[in-house]
Amino acid sequence: xxxxxxxxxxxxxxxxxxxxxxxxxxxxxxxxxxxxxxxxxxxxxxxxxxxxxxxxxxxxxxxxxxxxxxxxxxxxxxxxxx
Numbered sequence: 001x002x003x004x005x006x007x008x009x010x011x012x013x014x015x016x017x018x019x020x021x022x023x024x025x026x027x028x029x030x031x032x033x034x035x036x037x038x039x040x041x042x043x044x045x046x047x048x049x050x051x052x053x054x055x056x057x058x059x060x061x062x063x064x065x066x067x068x069x070x071x072x073x074x075x076x077x078x079x080x081x082x
Contacts, residue, residue, distance in 0.1 A: 004081035006060050013058060013080070035064070042067035050075060 010032075014024060022028040031054060035041040046067040049057055057072070059065035060080040068077045 004061065009060055009080045039063050039067075043070065046071035 033045040056076045057068045058078040065079045
């Protein structure tokens with residue numbers, strides 16, 4: 001994708017979860033983090049999610065997935081648009 005849109009990605013992720021029977025706030029909770037374009041912030045946010053013991057980490061684009069992979073080998077990581 002060219003210039004992937006994080007808002008579109010989030011909307012589609014929510015739609016996909018809903019299609020799988022997940023009801024946000026009832027059967028699932030999305031914990032959102034935004035590094036505001038700072039690669040340095042990504043690692044601390046990934047560490048925060050790992051400490052929260054989330055069930056999965058969904059990263060938007062390669063830098064966030066790289067930070068998540070450096071933070072955990074136990075939590076599944078899903079990658080959004082590159």
